Amino acid sequence: MSNFNARLKEAAERVNNGLDALLPRPQGPEARLVEAMRYAAIDGGKRLRPFFTLETGRMFDADETWLLRTGCAIECVHTYSLIHDDLPCMDDDDLRRGRATLHRAFDEATALLAGDALLTLAFELLAEPATHPDPQMRCLLIAGLAKAAGAVGMVAGQVADMAGDEIGSDLIAVTRMNRLKTGALINFSVDAGATIGCASEAERTALTRYAHDVGLAFQMVDDLLDAEGVVRDTGKAVRKDKDRGKVNFVTVLGADATRERVGMLASQAKRHLAQFGPRGRVLHDAVDFIVQRRH
């Protein structure tokens, strides 16, 4: 795993540097807006989504610049979703990645607008020729990201999450909610790497299945950490789902059965990588990382 951790760290640094360059500090009244965007976007998180894009693309020797820009766009969307999710009218969270949430550090209006601007920036990045010389490829990435992020993807998942147990409190309802809320963007992160790498249909299918399993396992571990974790490790409020009457994998299945499913999904995810041989090594190790993470 030490090589894996080095690669994960390297990807996170490249994403931070990329976002730093993409968000230059302006003069004038909108300086505060960009400061807020930078506060939320730079120097936080594991950068798991751009990591997936980078490492999936590397399996097919795709151009690193194209992968990184696409990864930065995905991270902008992920960051925007966290900002809006933390707002008082949503989860009303004070803590994110071990720091004050954006609306606590700045104010609600600035947080709302910084989220809006990050979402918009993601599409601007993807539309520019620097992301890929072929405009057809850029349009594919934009349409894919929009679908993953929008009303039939992540936003639909957030609506279902806010609805709490109104969506049903069985495994099917919770699985569906999480496939939308976190799964759709993780899927796209992997698929974007495969798309930029011009993977074959069979390869893309295997990677989509991998992403599906990894996304669910990731969310189950999140729910376990929320139920059992401590604030110091996770850098955010814990036990909040139960306190808010929300349903998640642990409230539906219990901790033991959730852990069992995480193990099954991890094995299954790795099997989908079999056809790639040694090329699939990093994505293979990513499964262990996700399953074993403490935050």
Add this chain to the structure above:
Amino acid sequence: MSNFNARLKEAAERVNNGLDALLPRPQGPEARLVEAMRYAAIDGGKRLRPFFTLETGRMFDADETWLLRTGCAIECVHTYSLIHDDLPCMDDDDLRRGRATLHRAFDEATALLAGDALLTLAFELLAEPATHPDPQMRCLLIAGLAKAAGAVGMVAGQVADMAGDEIGSDLIAVTRMNRLKTGALINFSVDAGATIGCASEAERTALTRYAHDVGLAFQMVDDLLDAEGVVRDTGKAVRKDKDRGKVNFVTVLGADATRERVGMLASQAKRHLAQFGPRGRVLHDAVDFIVQRRH
């Protein structure tokens, strides 16, 4: 003007029908999200931005389907901006287009997410081949819309607007704020029509100047209506800028000097159309409509 009014009405109907088709009602937990998107997006407003796209493109005999899809994407962005602008942490408005604002009719979280989903949908629409067969053109439209809507465009204008008189209370500061807040998207609405119509550089320059003048005149009339209008006519709360200590053209210049400037901008906007001869007729009449409007 009667022909103009008929054309404006026809464009609004086509945009409504377009958005109605683009927002089909789903089953399941996200049905409420789409209902909220539909509530805000369909059947409201003058559709002035898509009207500009349609009529500018028609000057160059551009394909109506391409123009309409682009206009619908622009209207999605405009609608999202109104939804987020009306939220309690922003302007906290109860009334919009004569009805309850979205967060009043639904709830704050749903309004936030419906805005997010409409912004995302705009880019999805533009990325799809149905918007234009040439992906290079689609990328140009996406980059243009993102720039107009984002941190160096509309969102920057909203930040400046929220900052009130901190941005300065002189004409330069107010003009700059409005060029960002409303001007950028109106500019793009005209420019998108010219781009799809493959207008020459000289034609695009003239139209950009036209859009600039029209955008400022539009905002000045808005500020005059806010200062003098009645709720029945405008369909939204009035006198709110003054009550909130916000700066606008009327608070800075006074009503008479603002009206004078509206007249000057209207004449100037029409002069930019001179080179188009009779082809510029509808955009010419649009100036009068904007200057004379009561809501």
